Amino acid sequence: MKLDTKYMRYITQEDWKVLTAVEMLSKNHEVVPTKLIGQQSHLGGSTARSISALAKIGLIARLRNAKYDGYRLTYGGLDYLALHTHNNKSAVYSVGNQIGVGKESDIFVVASPTGRQLVLKIHRLGRISFRTVKANRDYLRNKQGGSWMYMSRLAALKEYAFLTALREHNFPVPEPIAQSRHTLVMSLIDAFPMRQIASVPDPASLYAELIAMILRLAQYGLIHGDFNEFNILVEEKPDAEAKGGVALTPILIDFPQMVSVDHANAEFYFDRDVNCIKRFFKRRFQFTPTEKGPYFADARKLIGTNGAVRLDVEVAASGFSKKQAKELEAYMKSVGVDGDGDPNAPPRTDLEEDADDDDNEEGEESDVVEEEEPQAEAEERKVWADDVEFTTDRLGNTVEVLKSLSVDDKT
Secondary structure, X not given: OOOOOOOHHHOOHHHHHHHHHHHHHOOOOOOEEHHHHHHHHOOHHHHHHXXXXXXXXXXXXXXXXXXXXXXXXXXXXXXXXXXXHHXXXXXXXXXXXXXXXXXXXXXXEEEOOOOOEEEEEEEOOOEEOHHHHHHHHHHHHHOOOOOHHHHHHHHHHHHHHHHHHHHHOOOOOOOEXXXXXXXXXXXXXXXXXXXXXXXXXXXXXHHHHHHHHHHHHHHOOEEOOOOOHHHEEEEEEEOOOOHHHEEEEEEEOOOOOOEEOOOOOHHHHHHHHHHHHHHHHHHHHOOOOOOOOOOHHHHHOOOOHHHOOOHHHHHHHHOXXXXXXXXXHHHHHHHOHHHOOOOOOOOOOHHHHHHHXXXXXHOOOOEXXXXXXXXXXXXXXXXXXXXXXXXXXXXXXXXXXXXXXXXXXXX
């Protein structure tokens, strides 16, 4: 599931039509019949050539032991379609180096047509460590919410919705630029991940700012759900009045696990966020706060105070439905790594957390679980249909537009 855009400039108008047809038909078919691909793309005899070309570069794949001749869309094909949309909307002009590998996402530096550096985040739910391979397979077999691609779309949709809402209310988060399928484009923050910082001049001040951010999220009806050193960037700016002459500003990222303060396990998630910060500061900076808490009861008193808007309600009204949220939450709970997201799971030890630190710092890619895609539901069809935009005129200009999409030589 590596992003490889070297073939994009060579894809023909007919190839794009066929790839789009496979995506559209995947709404209703686990394996799209070859005959239907030809009917949807309206290419006649040239359909076979395009199918062969797309399969050769891994954008579509023929499943083994299928009951009929057909193809499915691969993650590579979904990547290309998302980049195609971002390019057509002038969000992405070129793709640069990969700057991050998460358990279930890839992060790249990209450039806009004006040369502005941005971040492309690609959600890849279903890519996990060997410890949870069986859990992922069981999750798909029981069909708690749909295919990996569908769940990745939901994760991107949710993250973009929360980024937009938080940014509008002046939370320190990246600026959302665009969202397509399982990807989103956001501003590039010139900052360090907190896990990479060995020391800070004033740990008490940074700790207080992070706890204040957790409480402010609760004031707006939200709990991050994964508030830790991996999801916090620290921006440094010269400040003569600050201790050490440097002011540190935390930037919050990664929102697929965010929940409402009204969630059944809200107290568990809130306490976990607070305790993650406490443990990290004790282990990394040898800092222990003198005051206990804050506790969820304290956070509940802040909800809606000082004119704060319930962003959990606002995001639900923006298009990310409760049903979609439940589907994504079911995935997080079923295949969360080392018990994350499960309030009944035993607490993680410091050794387990240190092992995760090592895994993330090495940047090794996790194993990939590949299963046949289950039948899409009505809700999934809506997400796919809303996200896909194509017309004859637009496809007619595809080749000319995509020739500007390139990969830096360093990649």
